[in-house]
Amino acid sequence: MLDLLNQHRTIRKYTEQPIDNELLNKLLTTACRASNTGNMQAYSVVVTTDPDIKQQLAPAHFNQPMIKQAPVVLTFCADYNLFSKWCEQRQAEPGYDNFQSFMATAIDTLLAAQTFCIAAESVGLGICYLGTTTYNAQEIIAALKLPKLVVPITTITVGYPADMPEQTDRLPLEAVVHRETYTDFTPADINRIYAEKENSDFYKQFVAENNKETLAQVFTDIRYTKKNNEFFSDKFMDALKIQGFLK
Amino acid sequence: MLDLLNQHRTIRKYTEQPIDNELLNKLLTTACRASNTGNMQAYSVVVTTDPDIKQQLAPAHFNQPMIKQAPVVLTFCADYNLFSKWCEQRQAEPGYDNFQSFMATAIDTLLAAQTFCIAAESVGLGICYLGTTTYNAQEIIAALKLPKLVVPITTITVGYPADMPEQTDRLPLEAVVHRETYTDFTPADINRIYAEKENSDFYKQFVAENNKETLAQVFTDIRYTKKNNEFFSDKFMDALKIQGFLK
Numbered sequence: 001m002l003d004l005l006n007q008h009r010t011i012r013k014y015t016e017q018p019i020d021n022e023l024l025n026k027l028l029t030t031a032c033r034a035s036n037t038g039n040m041q042a043y044s045v046v047v048t049t050d051p052d053i054k055q056q057l058a059p060a061h062f063n064q065p066m067i068k069q070a071p072v073v074l075t076f077c078a079d080y081n082l083f084s085k086w087c088e089q090r091q092a093e094p095g096y097d098n099f100q101s102f103m104a105t106a107i108d109t110l111l112a113a114q115t116f117c118i119a120a121e122s123v124g125l126g127i128c129y130l131g132t133t134t135y136n137a138q139e140i141i142a143a144l145k146l147p148k149l150v151v152p153i154t155t156i157t158v159g160y161p162a163d164m165p166e167q168t169d170r171l172p173l174e175a176v177v178h179r180e181t182y183t184d185f186t187p188a189d190i191n192r193i194y195a196e197k198e199n200s201d202f203y204k205q206f207v208a209e210n211n212k213e214t215l216a217q218v219f220t221d222i223r224y225t226k227k228n229n230e231f232f233s234d235k236f237m238d239a240l241k242i243q244g245f246l247k
Numbered sequence: 248m249l250d251l252l253n254q255h256r257t258i259r260k261y262t263e264q265p266i267d268n269e270l271l272n273k274l275l276t277t278a279c280r281a282s283n284t285g286n287m288q289a290y291s292v293v294v295t296t297d298p299d300i301k302q303q304l305a306p307a308h309f310n311q312p313m314i315k316q317a318p319v320v321l322t323f324c325a326d327y328n329l330f331s332k333w334c335e336q337r338q339a340e341p342g343y344d345n346f347q348s349f350m351a352t353a354i355d356t357l358l359a360a361q362t363f364c365i366a367a368e369s370v371g372l373g374i375c376y377l378g379t380t381t382y383n384a385q386e387i388i389a390a391l392k393l394p395k396l397v398v399p400i401t402t403i404t405v406g407y408p409a410d411m412p413e414q415t416d417r418l419p420l421e422a423v424v425h426r427e428t429y430t431d432f433t434p435a436d437i438n439r440i441y442a443e444k445e446n447s448d449f450y451k452q453f454v455a456e457n458n459k460e461t462l463a464q465v466f467t468d469i470r471y472t473k474k475n476n477e478f479f480s481d482k483f484m485d486a487l488k489i490q491g492f493l494k
Contacts, residue, residue, distance in 0.1 A: 001369035005277045030252045032417050035376045039415050046425045086437050092463035095473020099480040103381045110357035122248035129282045134350045145428045170279050178293045181392045216339035226342020233346040
């Protein structure tokens, strides 16, 4: 089991083999066993296989080819729609149109999503998370007809792997784990933590190809820029407001 | 593997057996294999075992007994502190003090957290998620000395199970899964989806014990009230601001 988790790779290319619907339902049922707040199950998953709807989703994901190529696209959503409608139908006044409720449902959504991914990998499927979901939530809301109190949090493309890429590197554990309380990093800590990554031929070439001086500059100037992050911050906050989560 | 995931239960009572440090590091290393945005690994985990620091954390979690009783308390944090400091040290201007970056790191944090939980369960440990983390983030920030750009997202108590409770129920899959696009629920759908839950002796007793007319009212009037949700919404938004994620 640890072996399976330790062997995780993001799979971006899939064979043409479709995913059996019964298997997919079994994996989704397993995903729902994940822990969730108060057992409210305030999340939803939109399963998209139709080429026309995938086509509508594609621009929201900056036309990354996995959307069209994967047999199944899963959009995992924070969702207080069903729960709130149930409350209204049972003489109860729902109070879930606020940021704290959004955080609770977003957390539950992600625990279910990751459980789905691990379940899928255990039966030989490959997955890819698309971080574009929170960039272009509004376009996804339109394409998938998401009602109020439903906001897409992450998208997973799923299929049988057409290749098995190398695993990506990870920082040493001291980059992530703190003992008892948080110990902030000294310049020497930072040099040590990033040394292996920065000295690898792979990243040296990556920096050169991007015409930058340091690996960090590839992130700040090209991949995840301040300007884009701020633009998409406003856009996602607007999506929360429009969907009714910022009362 | 699916069996393990399908057998998940939240464990709130632990034996006195400590968790071997080597095993814990192995599980945390596995957690770091989870997918993450741009391989930035922008998250952190504070491992707390010291009774004094657990004592300081306890009120933030409304003194739920698991905090003191579990051998290990893990606070999983959205964290752009290390990455931003690395950027600054490498002549790169970080732009991660905004809401979109917070969402990206919160997502990555939760994928790592759930991977940890599944890894832990696979070696016989039991876990409990504490949703109080986003209620009282500020108190946790103080207790764990979290710097700017670090915000606790979820807390997991871990230990060897002292009992094995019954599994909790789940709604039928149609409550969660939508095909192609979202299909909103009719009153008849809602009656059907909640029928089994509402008709169970367990929940009938639960409603009676809480002196309510409907199960939904137990949620809206007692467990997750509008008033509390709104109070803790403002408080968590303030925590994001103070920690520097709302530029």
